[in-house]
Structures are given as C-alpha cells and as structure tokens.
Amino acid sequence: MTNNNRANFGSKIGVILASAGSAVGLGNIWRFPYETGNHGGAAFILIYLACVLVLGIPIMVSEFLIGRRSQANTAGAYQKLAPRTHWRWVGRMGVLAGFLILGYYSVVAGWTLEFIIEAASGSFVGKTAADYISSFTTFSTNPWRPLVWLVLFLLSTHFIIARGVEKGIEKSAKIMMPMLFILLLILAVCSLSLPGAGTGVEFLLKPEWEKVNASVFLGAMGQAFFSLSLGMGCLCTYASYFKPDTNLTKTAFSVSLIDTFVAILAGLIIFPAAFSVGIQPDAGPSLIFITLPNVFQQAFSGVPLLAYVSSVLFYVLLAVAALTSTISLHEVVTAYLHEEFQLSRKRAASLVTGGCIFLGILCSLSLGVGKEYTLFGLTLFDLFDFVTAKIMLPLGGLFIALFTGWYLDKKIVREEVSNKGTLKMPFYKLLIFILKFIAPIAIALIFIKELGFLKL
Numbered sequence: 001m002t003n004n005n006r007a008n009f010g011s012k013i014g015v016i017l018a019s020a021g022s023a024v025g026l027g028n029i030w031r032f033p034y035e036t037g038n039h040g041g042a043a044f045i046l047i048y049l050a051c052v053l054v055l056g057i058p059i060m061v062s063e064f065l066i067g068r069r070s071q072a073n074t075a076g077a078y079q080k081l082a083p084r085t086h087w088r089w090v091g092r093m094g095v096l097a098g099f100l101i102l103g104y105y106s107v108v109a110g111w112t113l114e115f116i117i118e119a120a121s122g123s124f125v126g127k128t129a130a131d132y133i134s135s136f137t138t139f140s141t142n143p144w145r146p147l148v149w150l151v152l153f154l155l156s157t158h159f160i161i162a163r164g165v166e167k168g169i170e171k172s173a174k175i176m177m178p179m180l181f182i183l184l185l186i187l188a189v190c191s192l193s194l195p196g197a198g199t200g201v202e203f204l205l206k207p208e209w210e211k212v213n214a215s216v217f218l219g220a221m222g223q224a225f226f227s228l229s230l231g232m233g234c235l236c237t238y239a240s241y242f243k244p245d246t247n248l249t250k251t252a253f254s255v256s257l258i259d260t261f262v263a264i265l266a267g268l269i270i271f272p273a274a275f276s277v278g279i280q281p282d283a284g285p286s287l288i289f290i291t292l293p294n295v296f297q298q299a300f301s302g303v304p305l306l307a308y309v310s311s312v313l314f315y316v317l318l319a320v321a322a323l324t325s326t327i328s329l330h331e332v333v334t335a336y337l338h339e340e341f342q343l344s345r346k347r348a349a350s351l352v353t354g355g356c357i358f359l360g361i362l363c364s365l366s367l368g369v370g371k372e373y374t375l376f377g378l379t380l381f382d383l384f385d386f387v388t389a390k391i392m393l394p395l396g397g398l399f400i401a402l403f404t405g406w407y408l409d410k411k412i413v414r415e416e417v418s419n420k421g422t423l424k425m426p427f428y429k430l431l432i433f434i435l436k437f438i439a440p441i442a443i444a445l446i447f448i449k450e451l452g453f454l455k456l
C-alpha cells in the first residue's frame, strides 16, 4: 500500500528532528510550567512522567504505524485501514482538534514575536517584577497589537507549509532544534544560580501528594498528549512521510525523551526564576512572559550585553519552537483538505491559514475586550485549551490505542513495528498489552473520575 509519489522526509535525523520539532514547542516551555504551577509542582511532574511512559510512547508508536502503513492524512488513514467503518471519525476529530489548537496556539506564538521586539529594543532593562506583569497585561489585552503578530505568525507557518515536506518542514527543524537545546541549557544554569533559586527547585522536586486529585491526573494526562503532539493524528500525518526503514519504536523513544528533557529543563529555568523574584508559580499562561525577562536581567546584571543577547535569542528560539509545532498542526489539516477534497496543496493551506486567523482573532480578543463572554466560566481561549488538551486529545489517544490494540490486524502491527521482520521487537508484547488494556482503562478511569468535576 505504498504511494511512490508521496513526499518523504529525506533523512533519519530529519525524521526525528521534525517529529521532535512538532512535539517541542510552547507546550513544553509555556504550558508545562504553568500547568505544573497550577497543579502544585513535583507530584504533577511525576504523574506526567508516568503518562509519557505508559500512555505516550505506546500511543506514539501506534500513530506512527497507522500513518506509515496507510500513507495518508489522518482521516484518510482510517478509511484505508478500516474501510467503511466509523473509525474515520477518530481521524476527523483529530483534524478538528488540530484546527482548534492552531487557533489559540498561534495567539501565544504571536506573543513571542512581540517579546523578540521588546527584548531587541532593550525595554526589559531596569524594570521590576511588577512592571513586567503590568506591561504583559497591557499588551495581551490590547485589541490590535497581538492580532498583528498572530497574523504574521500564521503567514510564516503558511509559507513553510507551502514549500512542502522536505525543503520546508525538515530543513527548518534541522537548523533550529539544536540551537534551542543549547540555549535552554545555558539558561537553566543561569536561572539555577539566581539567589533564592532553591525554593523553585524544591517546588519541582518535593511532591505534595495530599494535593493530588482527579484534576491533577487529567491535567498531567492532557499535558502529556499535548506536549507529545498525540491524540490528533499529527504524528500519524508525519509518519505518512517516513521511509520504510524508519525504526518506529526507536523514533518514538527519541522524540519522547527529547520532549521530556526540554519540559524539565523549562521547569528548571522558570521556577527558580519565578521564586527568586517573588512571582507565584500559579500565574497561569502569563508565567513565562513575566518571569523570563527578569531572569536575563538578574542573571547577567553585571554584563548588560549578555543580558541583551540572551533575551533576544531566547524569544527567537521560542518563536522557532512554536513555529515547528504550528507547522505540524497546520500540516494535519492541510494534508486532510488536500487529499480528501482534491484541493491543491496551496489552496488547502490557504483555507487553513484563513480559518485559523479567524479563530485566532476571536481567541486573542477573548483575553481583552471580549473577556465577559464566557462559556462554562471559561474565555474562548481557555475553552479551546481545555476542550482540546483535556478532552479531545486523550479521547483520540483512547481510540488510537483501541484501534491498534483490538481492531488492526496484528500482522500489520508486527510488520510495521519490525520493518517487515528486519528489526527485533523486544517490547512488542508489552506494547500490545498496554494498547489493549492499560491505556484504554487508564484514560477511561481518569475521564470518569473527572466527569464529576466537569458536571460542577
């Protein structure tokens, strides 16, 4: 069932970096710290790590094998592997989730552009923690400024998507990902050396189990899916561009390891810094935008040039990490429209970009002038985040596990995991056991426990 005309990633390292590029993004550096802060710290992180290991890696292998086997976009994949069944709705729900995530994710991605300009124009210098908070609030609730950045960000995504898989997606990931790792490492060292950093480290390492409830589990599970780009067919779409010799299990391990490493590193940067300047860790989505400018100023207070360069570079790389993720979200929807509705790739991409600009504008305004319009007490921005990360992605993951564990012919699963018998499969039995029983039961239990909370 291969399609020789289909685009491919050109190299093994390209496969890993593009998939890791999708996984590593605002989810690690922006969302992970504030979710950890909202859910009490170390205990959340441990549950998160368990979710990555037990749910994330097996479901990632599943998405990979569904994508590579079918050589199709995520909705088309289920139609090929399970023709005339309702499984196609799993793929369609994924496409919808991708569209919604891209809508609100691009708003935050746009903020990173504003911060590049602020850092580059030296406006972080000489401010107090309270100044950072007020200038962030003024910016994010402004009706116009964030919209300009949002549109600019989506147009950049559009441009790369239009260039295609190898020249656009793979090439950008290969350059930017290594730069991001190096800068994060340097920043972690700086943040850990700030006075009072110890309280932040303790917050990250000392679990307070008595604070753990069902919502902490749902939060950790949602974060794992979001951060690993799982549950909506994103990695399934990327895997449709993998070559037959890509080792799916190894790639899933590498991507999860890189993603987790970056999230922990982000925690090690943000929390010591936040505690050191007296910002509460549960500040929510604004957390990194109010703590980090401070880190640069304080850590390099004696060397202003270093403070300047590192802050500009950080926001550039944050924007790039966001870009490699928005590309992957965009690709899910573009590939779907292109292949299922016979639209040209350019036309499909334009429709997605246009739709996301519209959604993004609504999400951005919901933080400022539209703040009073809420549903279930959430602004549109928060609602999109909640519905996608905490409901659609885990639900998608549940169905993906059931599909591979129960529905799909095990001959297909074996062939894909072992690359037609050429690779050893030391974890095969465990993989199937998890997909059949552990993952569906765990996800269902967390949902059921949380339903009481949802009713409230």
Ligand code: PFF
Binding pocket: 022, 023, 024, 025, 026, 027, 028, 098, 101, 225, 226, 227, 228, 229, 230, 232, 234, 235, 325, 326, 328, 329
């Ligand atoms: N994993 C990305 C991040 O952590 O920023 C966000 C994301 C990308 C979620 C692609 C879902 C997805 F399909």
